[in-house]
Structures are given as structure tokens and as C-alpha cells.
Amino acid sequence: MTQDAIAADRSSVATGDVLYSIRDLSVEYGTRAGEVAAVDRVSLDIRKGEILGLVGESGCGKSTLGKAMMRMISPPGRITQGELWFAGEDLMTVSEAQMREIRGARLGMVFQDPMTSLNPLSKIVDHLTETITTHEPSVSEAAARDRAEQLIGRLGLRVERIDDYPHQFSGGMRQRIMIALALALRADLVIADEPTTALDVIVEAQFLDLLRELRAEFDLTIIMITHNIGVVAEVADRVAVMYAGRMAELGSVDEVFLDTKHPYGQGLLRAVPNIELDGSDLYQMEGAPPNLLHTPSGCPFHPRCPHVMPICSEREPAFAEVTPGHRASCWLFQEHDGEGER
Ligand SMILES: Nc1ncnc2c1ncn2[C@@H]1O[C@H](COP(=O)(O)OP(=O)(O)O)[C@@H](O)[C@H]1O
Numbered sequence: 001m002t003q004d005a006i007a008a009d010r011s012s013v014a015t016g017d018v019l020y021s022i023r024d025l026s027v028e029y030g031t032r033a034g035e036v037a038a039v040d041r042v043s044l045d046i047r048k049g050e051i052l053g054l055v056g057e058s059g060c061g062k063s064t065l066g067k068a069m070m071r072m073i074s075p076p077g078r079i080t081q082g083e084l085w086f087a088g089e090d091l092m093t094v095s096e097a098q099m100r101e102i103r104g105a106r107l108g109m110v111f112q113d114p115m116t117s118l119n120p121l122s123k124i125v126d127h128l129t130e131t132i133t134t135h136e137p138s139v140s141e142a143a144a145r146d147r148a149e150q151l152i153g154r155l156g157l158r159v160e161r162i163d164d165y166p167h168q169f170s171g172g173m174r175q176r177i178m179i180a181l182a183l184a185l186r187a188d189l190v191i192a193d194e195p196t197t198a199l200d201v202i203v204e205a206q207f208l209d210l211l212r213e214l215r216a217e218f219d220l221t222i223i224m225i226t227h228n229i230g231v232v233a234e235v236a237d238r239v240a241v242m243y244a245g246r247m248a249e250l251g252s253v254d255e256v257f258l259d260t261k262h263p264y265g266q267g268l269l270r271a272v273p274n275i276e277l278d279g280s281d282l283y284q285m286e287g288a289p290p291n292l293l294h295t296p297s298g299c300p301f302h303p304r305c306p307h308v309m310p311i312c313s314e315r316e317p318a319f320a321e322v323t324p325g326h327r328a329s330c331w332l333f334q335e336h337d338g339e340g341e342r
């Protein structure tokens with residue numbers, strides 16, 4: 001990025017181009033064995049119009065973060081601290097009724113298996129029109145049906161199929177229907193949790209193309225949660241890497257993939273020789289993923305880190321900027337006074 005581009009980028013954020021702001025968010029699951037720190041003091045700004053890829057090993061807290069953003073954490077989970085600001089609104093203080101309204105109309109979530117969120121007894125047309133008329137009572141039944149048909153067509157499904165039931169569609173088509181539901185209400189932000197995991201590569205590629213088109217057409221902001229580095233490299237503008245419930249690295253796709261700072265991210269990318277072409281899953285790194293019942297002290301990655309220093313097990317690094325906009329929580333890039341050395 002040029003200095004000018006960086007300056008423009010920063011001023012656009014400063015002038016309110018952040019759509020969703022997560023501040024110091026923690027989510028815990030109370031289990032018989034103790035509290036699982038699934039999301040641990042995460043702060044993240046999502047910019048209007050971007051596709052942000054959220055990556056990390058299984059169990060690092062990606063889905064929990066996505067659900068928390070929708071305020072959909074249910075027991076034994078709970079948000080223990082932090083703030084969620086969506087389009088200037090403090091989501092932690094709105095009522096559950098208001099939250100339901102926001103969730104339907106402005107914040108959408110697409111899951112890996114849409115079957116779980118589509119009522120099997122309702123036709124697709126009913127899903128779509130009911131969604132529209134519930135949230136926009138002034139829209140007539142006929143107008144809602146019109147909008148539903150247009151969307152179905154836009155998503156590449158034959159309009160006649162609007163009268164089919166969810167089980168009559170393939171996985172890829174059901175993903176499209178989930179997107180249609182989010183778009184039916186003109187959602188501002190869609191959180192897609194592993195949306196392409198169950199799809200074959202061709203369908204996945206089509207789905208990703210579609211997302212990019214829809215982003216442009218509907219002015220969507222998208223968070224794409226995935227363990228597939230190829231997917232992120234292909235569609236995302238920026239990447240956030242999570243480790244042990246915390247943010248490890250954040251930056252543009254180029255910054256994070258070509259100038260990786262965090263040793264965890266370096267490990268993830270080592271096995272992907274060409275991210276442009278290769279839709280590889282995350283490489284299985286040596287050492288066990290951390291147990292979030294007992295997150296390691298200091299930097300949680302220190303037990304597996306090839307560059308570990310004495311300070312790493314003693315003090316937690318800040319999630320600090322390495323260059324403007326590119327953050328990493330790693331002592332290799334931060335001044336320290338040697339505290340922690342024995
Ligand atoms: N309902 C639950 N009860 C207890 N622990 C949970 C529950 N859901 C998730 N966790 C734990 O929270 C951590 C983060 O899980 P998750 O957000 O699903 O990670 P990811 O989506 O990155 O795979 C994991 O340690 C997981 O075992």
C-alpha cells in the first residue's frame with residue numbers, strides 16, 4: 001500500500017467507515033471441567049464493504065466470535081465482558097426483541113449446514129416472503145413474493161424452484177438460499193461460518209464468485225469464517241488470524257500472506273506453496289492446539305513457537321501495529337525491557 005492509500009484508508013476509518021466494532025470481547029463456556037475461554041479480549045473493527053476472512057485452527061473460537069457478534073451465545077456460554085457496536089448502536093444494551101429485529105434485518109449469518117436453520121416443512125418461497133413481511137409489515141404479500149423471485153433468480157436458481165422445500169436442494173443451493181434470506185431484508189453485514197466446507201470445489205468457486213458480485217451489488221460487508229486458506233486468499237480483502245481465542249494477526253491479504261509476522265501464521269502458511277492456486281486446508285502444525293480451559297500463560301502460542309523467548313511465557317504481547325493497519329500479537333515485533341528473562 002502506498003503512503004497515500006494508507007492515509008486515505010485511515011481517514012475513512014476515522015470518519016466512521018467502521019460498520020461493526022468489537023471491543024475487548026470475552027466469551028466463556030461454563031463446563032464441568034471449568035471455564036473455557038473461547039473468545040479472550042478480542043478487539044476488531046469491520047470496515048463497511050469489506051470481505052474479512054477469519055481463520056485459525058479448529059477450536060480457536062471463530063464460530064463463538066461470529067455468534068457473539070449476533071448475540072447468539074446460549075448457555076453454557078456467556079459474554080463475560082466487552083462491547084459490540086453495530087452501525088453506531090450498542091448491541092450489548094439493546095433488548096432481546098430489538099436484537100431479534102436487527103438479526104433478521106441487518107445482520108445475517110450463514111452456517112455450514114443451512115438445513116439446521118431452514119424449516120423443513122416450509123417452502124422456500126414461504127421462508128423468503130415470511131422473512132420479508134415479518135420485518136417489513138408495510139410490504140404486501142405480492143410485493144414480498146416479487147422480491148423473493150428476483151432474489152432467487154439473481155442467485156442463479158430457477159424461479160419455479162421457489163415452491164420447493166429445503167430438502168429438494170443441494171448443499172450449494174441451500175447456501176444460496178441462506179444468502180437470499182439475508183439479502184431479502186437487505187442485510188448490511190453477513191457472517192458466513194465455513195459456508196463452503198460442505199461444497200465441492202466447482203460449487204465453492206461459483207459461490208465465492210457470487211459473494212463477490214453480491215458485495216458489489218448490494219453494498220454488503222462480509223465476514224468469512226473458514227479454515228481454508230485458499231478461500232481467504234481468493235475472496236478476502238483483509239484477514240484476521242485467531243489463536244486460542246485471541247487475535248494473533250490482522251492485515252490485508254497481502255500483508256498477512258506475503259509478509260506474515262506472527263510465527264503461528266507463518267506455520268499455517270508454510271504448507272501452502274501457492275495460495276493463489278491452492279485451496280488447501282490449514283496445515284496441521286506441530287504440537288497440540290491449546291486447551292482453552294487452561295490457556296498457556298503469556299503468549300498462548302509460546303509452547304509451540306520456534307522463536308520462543310523468555311518473556312513469551314511470562315507476559316502477554318499487545319495486539320499492536322507492526323506497520324499501519326497490520327497488527328500482530330508477538331514479542332518479536334514489540335519493545336520489551338527484558339522483563340521475564342531469568
Ligand atoms: N457449547 C459449548 N460448550 C462448551 N464449550 C464449547 C461450546 N462451544 C464451543 N466450545 C469450546 O469453545 C472453544 C471455541 O470453539 P469454536 O468457537 O467452535 O471454535 P472454532 O469455530 O474456531 O472451531 C473450543 O474450545 C470449544 O470446545
Ligand SMILES: [Mg+2]
Pocket residue numbers: 062063064
Ligand atoms: Mg467453527
